[in-house]
Structures are given as C-alpha cells and as structure tokens.
Amino acid sequence: MNYFGTIRSPRELIAGAGQRKVLGLVAKRLGQRALVVTDQRLAGDAHFQSLIVDLEKNGLAVRIESGTLADVPAESTVLAADAARDFAPDMVIGVGGGSCLDMAKCLALLLSHGGQPEDYYGELKVPGPVLPLIAIPTTAGTGSEVTPVAVLSDLQRSLKVGISSPELIPTVAICDPELTLTCPPGLTAIAGADALTHAIEAFTATRRPVTPGLTQERVFVGKNDLSDQFALIAISLLWQGLEAAYTDGNNLEARAQVMQGATFAGLAFGVAGTAAAHAIQYPVGAVTHTAHGAGVACLMPWVMEWNRPKIGVELQQMAGAMGLADAAQVIPAISALFARIGIPVTLAALGLAEDQLDWVAEQSCGIERLIQNNPRPLDRSDMRKLLSAAYSGDASLIQ
Template sequence: MNLFGTLRAPQELLFGAGQRHALGGIAAALGQRALIVTDARLAADDDFVALVGKVRDAGLAVLVDSSTLPDVPVEAASTSAKEARSFAPDLVIGIGGGSCLDMAKCVALLLAHGGRSQDYYGENNVPGPVLPIIAVPTTAGTGSEVTPVAVLSDSERSLKVGISSPHLIPTVSICDPDLTMSCPPSLTAIAGADALTHAIEAFTAIRRDPVPGITRQRVFIGKNELSDQFALRAITLLWQGLEPACRNGGDRAAREKVMLGATLAGLAFGVAGTAAAHAIQYPVGALTHTAHGLGVACLMPYVMTWNAPVIGNELARIAQAAGLDGPEEVIPELASLFARIGIPSTLSELGLEESRIGWVAEQSMGISRLIQNNPRPLTPEDMHNLVAAAHRGDRSSLS
C-alpha cells in the first residue's frame, strides 16, 4: 500500500468554547490595521461588537465592512476591496458564516493582487500570498475557515464559481462553538448537512496516482491517507451531533460535535476535493435560488447510489464511523437522517423544473474539476440519468 498523504491547513487553528476571546492578541501579531468583514445582521450582534472591541483593545485600527451578501456576488467583493484601499489594511478578519469568510478571502486577494475576482476563477490562478486572513466562523458547515476555496455568484454566468488556491487558506482560524449556539434549526441543518456531504465526498473521491508534484498540479488531488482520517472523524461527529443540535440548539455537546465535524470535513475536502453532488448543485442552485447545503445534501444519496459499485470499501468504513450495522445501511440511513432534519429528498421539491434537467446535466459536466474527482466516471448520458433520478426521487434506477 502506498501511504501517501498531504495536508493543507491554516498556520494556526484554535477550536473550543471561548477561544474567540483570543482574537485581539492573534490579530496584533499579524498586523496593525484590520479590515473586519461580516454581514449586516452580525454587525449588530453583541458577540460581534465584543470581538471588534477586543481587536481595538489590542491596539489595531479597525474598519468594519458589513456589506457581505449571501452567496457573495462577484461585484460585491470588488466593491469592498476598492472601498477598503484608502484604509490600507494589512490584515483581513472574516467573522460570520461561509459567505462572510469567502468574502474575506476574496477581498484579501484583491487587496494584495488587484484586478477582478473573475481574473482568478479556477485552480491555482492566485499568483502569490494574499493579505493575512483570520477566519472566525459563526456557523458550522462550509469549512471555509480551513479551505483553499472561495465560492462566488457570477450573474453573467448564472452560476456559482470558485477560486481555488492554497494562498486562500486563512492564516489563523478560530472555531468557537459558542458562536453557533444561536443558529436556528433550519440553518443548523443546512450547514451541518453541507459539512457531512463534504466529509463523504472527500472520503469517496477518486484516489489518484501520487506522482511527485501532484499537489502543485491540482488543488483537489483526491482522497489520501491524511484526508481520509479527517473525513472519517468528521462523519462520526456529524452523524452523532447534527440531529441533536437541530432538535435542541442549546445542546452544547452537540454543537461542539457539529462544529468540529465541519472543520475536520473542511480539512478533508480542502485537499481531497468534492465531486458530483457539488458539481450538480452549482446549476441547481442557480436555477432554484436555494441554499447550497440543501442542494448538495438532497443530491448526496443519489450520487452515492451511482458510485456504490466502486466505493464498497469506503461504504464499509463509513458504516463503522457512523455506528451502523453494515455498508448496505449507509445510503438509506443518510437519506433518513437528512429527511428528519428537513432536507428535501428530490430536486423537484427544491423547485427544479423538469424541463431544466438537461441544462443542469450539461452544466454539471462542464465543472470538470469536480466531475473528474468523482470515483465512478460519468458520461453526459449518465449525468442526465442521475439528475433525472434525483428529480423524481428514484434511487433504484441508479443501482
């Protein structure tokens, strides 16, 4: 066996209740002029105001940008970077959900290298280091606090697009589960389901020949020994904690499991990558304007059913991680878990019109960096059948 593994991660990662209070000292070690990126709702939150105060108390000049919108329109990132230039920040702090963290990454990129976000679409197109980034997530889902990816919405393409580069990995991440305690059940479910999908797709991704230099050629290199360990632990934590956290937001132990699971899933897919479920969700989300986590979680049982003939070993290990009796239980139990926390079971329920199945399939195939990461190859006809099955709710047709 070739025990190849690789890891990309922040220089420092803090996890635990109360760790947000370390923000001021950490920021002071990285810069003297901090641009803090968040959204309008969080900007008025007591925890956020306290965090800003800690940064100021540490002696930093602070500018708060609360303009982050859901799904980060590309124009918004460019506007924020332009407006921040006169402040001349030497540090960017992202506080909030995945969109706030992605916005912080894009602004740090544009402040360092100029141009437009569109100039950096795809993999490895960021020419060098960006401004130091501190990521402080307030939701447990995207894993953006540890990943090399920023996702944006491009109205011209009617799709979400990604900028993928190791230079986008935050310098420091502070993951404090106390910040997730006020998340409503619906957001907890959507974000947590997204995280579980990250872990499963990373663990079941293709395993490539680890030729020297593969980590420079690709951002998403496929599963490996290190990503597998993070993914399996994430699956255990999320399977145990997600439903209790949705049922009782005050369950501190469940909140801790979900947030740690989301962060570990980010460490897993940040190098292994995601696959077909995420590829399909890009066009589905563009058409239905539904939350990313809803789409990928809805799709995951169908994609796993398609992949099942080539992921037998992985299904067995997922079953063990989730405390199930055998690999045959994984897909139905995952679908059942998602249903219990309110995830739609079909693309029809998400609002996708049957007439758009062909367009979704065509667009999905065009997201080659994710399709190439899928463990079982997909032809255009296969993809059409997969999307159609997910639309009508028929996993049996994919077996």
C-alpha cells in the same frame, strides 16, 4: 494504503467554547490595522461588538466592512476593496458564515494583488501570499475557515465561480461553537448537511495516480490517506451531533461536534475535492434558487447509490464511524437523517421541473473538475439516469 497524502491548513487552528476571546492576542501578532469583514446582521451582534472591543484593547486600529451579501456578488468585492485601501489594513479578519469568510478571502486577495476577481477564477491563479487572514465562523457548514476556496456569484455569467489557491487558506482559524448557539434550526440543518456532504465526497473521491508534482499542479488532488482521516472523523462527529443540534440549538456539545465536524470536513475536501453532488448542484441551484447545502444534501444519497459499486470499502469504514452494523445501512441512514432535519428527499421536492433534467445533465457533465473526481465515471447518459432517480425517488433507475 499507499501512504500518500497531503493536508493544507491554517498556520494555527483554535477550537473550543469561548476561544473567540483570544482574537486580540492572536491579531496583534499579525499586524496593527485590521479590516474586519462581516454582514449587516452580525455587525450589531453583541458577540461581534465584543470582538471589536478586544481588538482595540490590544492596540489594533479597526475598520469594519459590514456589506457582505449572500453568495458574494463579485462586483461587491471590488467596491469593498476600493473602499478599504485608504485604511491600508495589514490583516483581514472574517467573522460570519461562509459568505463573510469568502468575502474576507477576496478582500485579502484584491488588497494584496489588485485586479478583478475574474483574474483569479479557477485553480492556482493567485500569484503569491495575501494579507494575513483570521477566520471566525459563526455557522458550521462550509469549512471556509480552513479551505483554499472562495466562492463568488458572477452575475454577468449567471453562475457561481470559485477562486481556488492554497494562498487563500486563512493564517488562523478560531472555531468557537458558542457563536453558533443562535443559529436557527433550518440554517443549522442546511449548513451541517453541506459539511457532511463535503466529508462524504472527499472520503469517496477518486484516488489519482501519484506523481511527485501532483500536490503542486492541482489544488484538489483526490482521495488520499491524510484527507481520509479528517473526512472519517468529520463523518463521525456530524453523524453524532447534527440532528441533536438541529433539535436543540442550545446543546453546546452537539454544536461543538458539528462545528468541529465542519472544520475537519473542510480540511478533507480542501485537498481531496468534491465530486458529482456538487457538480449537479451548480445548475440545480441556478434554476431552483435553493440553498447550496440543501441541494448537495438532497443529491448526496443518490450520488452515493450511483457510486456504490466503487465505494464498498469506504461504505464499510463509514458504517464503523457511524456505529452501524454494515455497509448496506449507510446510504439509507444518511438519507433518513437528511429527511429528519428537513432536507428535500428528491429533486422534485427541491423545486426542479422535470423538463429541466436534460439541461441539468448537460451542464453537470460540463463541470469536468468535479465529475472527474467522482469514483464512478458519469457520461451524459449515466448522468440522465442518476438525475431521473433523484427526481422521482426511484433508486431502481440507477444501474
């Protein structure tokens, strides 16, 4: 260890069953006028309505923005921000899955600084603090409640784009596993597998040369000694709880393990970043129209196999966290877990056509910020080998 590390997190993180009921007390310390962002389905949910009642009992004026769409089309954030300006909110509260939390982040940004979402695409483009933001996740996967990232769909570019800035980290995150009890098995699996992929990629990311300015020049600084602690705990919690939560959605202990695991994974990758599995999923998701979590989880064992020569120490540490005998068992165990919860095992099963592999290889290599975060280099030829293995299910194609 070189004892270099960084963690960026909410000012306050509250986790535990029933903790959603603290919302009103938390919110009234931050302001008086709350814009509450959710989607149409959750807006009618009894738990959501109780949150609104709690806010109003604590003296807050509330406006509900329930128009969040899946994958957050960029233009929808502009329309919602324009509609909210006459309310003049002094805080934003996001309630829901990753899309709702990302929408809340974008509204806090646009209401604070104006402009268009594309003005802030990339890293460190947000010029200063945004409105105070409270994040309340109802799924356990993206970790958006603690991360510096908002992901949008840019329909003009036909791809997903990110706004990455520490200014987008919520002021407060309230993580109540009771809110995930009604999450269906398929979504539980996809979200939890996404979280486990976040933790693995953060834990196995490249370690960058340390300079005094590293944490100020980049949002994602690579593997470090502080993010490693959160990543390893996340791997342990998700390994213990994910299949149990998938099998029995009423298992509150398993739900709590998965939610806390997803949050810790968010804390880890929020500074360490993700790597090749996420880079490949961007073009794969664009052509297969499959869920992000399913795509990255499908790819993760194959990427780990490619990285194996460079991550021996990490695999041994993961084995310890997972209760496995040795490092050699880790990748097969992750692959088997994903298969048991319904994640496609190969890119072919995910729906990718074989004649799209060359295009995917080219596009993936172009996402340099993620490819450069991978512990083992990947050029165009290497990427094609990796994709062939992931498509066919033949690990011997990876050298």
